[in-house]
Amino acid sequence: xxxxxxxxxxxxxxxxxxxxxxxxxxxxxxxxxxxxxxxxxxxxxxxxxxxxxxxxxxxxxxxxxxxxxxxxxxxxxxxxxxxxxxxxxxxxxxxxxxxxxxxxxxxxxxxxxxxxxxxxxxxxxxxxxxxxxxxxxxxxxxxxxxxxxxxxxxxxxxxxxxxxxxxxxxxxxxxxxxxxxxxxxxxxxxxxxxxxxxxxxxxxxxxxxxxxxxxxxxxxxxxxxxxxxxxxxxxxxxxxxxxxxxxxxxxxxxxxxxxxxxxxxxxxxxxxxxxxxxxxxxxxxxxxxxxxxxxxxxxxxxxxxxxxxxxxxxxxxxxxxxxxxxxxxxxxxxxxxxxxxxxxxxxxxxxxxxxxxxxxxxxxxxxxxxxxxxxxxxxxxxxxxxxxxxxxxxxxxxxxxxxxxxx
Numbered sequence: 427x428x429x430x431x432x433x434x435x436x437x438x439x440x441x442x443x444x445x446x447x448x449x450x451x452x453x454x455x456x457x458x459x460x461x462x463x464x465x466x467x468x469x470x471x472x473x474x475x476x477x478x479x480x481x482x483x484x485x486x487x488x489x490x491x492x493x494x495x496x497x498x499x500x501x502x503x504x505x506x507x508x509x510x511x512x513x514x515x516x517x518x519x520x521x522x523x524x525x526x527x528x529x530x531x532x533x534x535x536x537x538x539x540x541x542x543x544x545x546x547x548x549x550x551x552x553x554x555x556x557x558x559x560x561x562x563x564x565x566x567x568x569x570x571x572x573x574x575x576x577x578x579x580x581x582x583x584x585x586x587x588x589x590x591x592x593x594x595x596x597x598x599x600x601x602x603x604x605x606x607x608x609x610x611x612x613x614x615x616x617x618x619x620x621x622x623x624x625x626x627x628x629x630x631x632x633x634x635x636x637x638x639x640x641x642x643x644x645x646x647x648x649x650x651x652x653x654x655x656x657x658x659x660x661x662x663x664x665x666x667x668x669x670x671x672x673x674x675x676x677x678x679x680x681x682x683x684x685x686x687x688x689x690x691x692x693x694x695x696x697x698x699x700x701x702x703x704x705x706x707x708x709x710x711x712x713x714x715x716x717x718x719x720x721x722x723x724x725x726x727x728x729x730x731x732x733x734x735x736x737x738x739x740x741x742x743x744x745x746x747x748x749x750x751x752x753x754x755x756x757x758x759x760x761x762x763x764x765x766x767x768x769x770x771x772x773x774x775x776x777x778x779x780x781x782x783x784x785x786x787x788x789x790x791x792x793x794x795x796x797x798x799x800x801x802x803x804x805x806x807x808x809x810x811x812x813x814x815x816x817x818x819x820x821x822x823x824x825x826x827x828x829x830x831x832x833x
Contacts, residue, residue: 487528496536506547513552527565531572538578545582554597564614571617574624586628595633598625599652606655615659616694622656623697631708660701667695668738720754721762728772737783741799744780747773748806756814774820782825
């Protein structure tokens with residue numbers, strides 16, 4: 427199901443034409459008291475045979491495209507029946523399930539009680555299971571990412587943390603891996619990353635390396651499969667989103683649609699950064715491997731940013747390196763066989779360049795992401811500068827420090 431919900435489906439006028447004449451008459455009267463009998467008829471259709479179920483689902487989805495109807499208490503009370511139908515139709519007609527997904531999406535995002543009712547009725551278990559099913563994978567992905575990433579999700583997070591059975595998170599992991607490892611539309615991969623970030627916010631970073639036990643007919647996947655796919659996909663998304671944002675800022679359009687597009691991309695970039703930060707935190711938690719992981723990541727990032735003049739790339743690489751440097755010391759890095767004096771030079775150049783860009787006003791006033799990254803860099807630098815005398819000397823000799831470091 428496309429997020430915009432395909433135009434080929436029934437709209438409300440078309441749905442009303444299909445209704446019996448008696449229902450058309452009651453609907454055209456404009457009396458709100460006549461709405462409930464029509465919805466009851468939809469429920470009866472939903473309990474019927476295949477064709478009747480299809481019609482019932484179409485009518486419900488069409489009615490819920492009206493925001494006031496989707497947010498109504500009556501629609502919320504119907505969620506348990508919809509979930510029950512999805513259980514019953516698990517291996518049945520995809521077309522019926524598709525309409526029910528649209529119904530759940532519209533109602534649960536229009537009313538906070540909709541999300542609570544969806545959780546209490548076991549809806550998340552159905553959705554997590556359907557993430558693993560190829561026919562409904564992307565429908566469930568869209569709905570889950572919308573539910574867990576919106577402003578009403580806090581009660582759902584709390585409830586999921588209290589669950590003793592974590593099979594839902596395992597199903598999520600298997601489904602997300604299946605989406606990330608295959609050639610699918612970029613929008614689906616981005617939604618999978620949003621969902622992964624939400625799951626980690628609930629159960630912790632260790633979810634990334636949890637062993638995935640599949641069904642008896644399938645072999646278990648390697649424990650590092652998920653973390654590698656999430657890291658690689660996040661890296662790709664960061665590069666693409668930074669390029670997109672640079673292009674949009676270059677256009678400097680004041681159109682509201684363009685500004686909205688920038689805000690969406692900035693939010694998605696924040697998700698990708700959050701995933702990288704969580705992975706760094708997870709890797710750093712392994713005591714014996716901490717210095718090795720830190721050295722490799724810092725060397726790779728400083729080399730990747732070397733020679734680039736794009737402010738977004740410079741600030742991103744510098745902020746990640748600054749956060750990692752706060753977890754180690756100069757002595758520990760230089761004791762690593764793969765970390766050389768050349769890496770110290772590249773790292774010093776990267777930090778100094780990020781300071782210079784802000785000092786020379788090379789960052790646009792409305793580039794909130796870059797400003798936030800600059801704050802991360804300066805805060806981290808103030809914390810670890812004394813533990814890295816060579817880097818500090820090189821940075822301070824390359825130009826004046828930002829004024830905030832003198833406060």
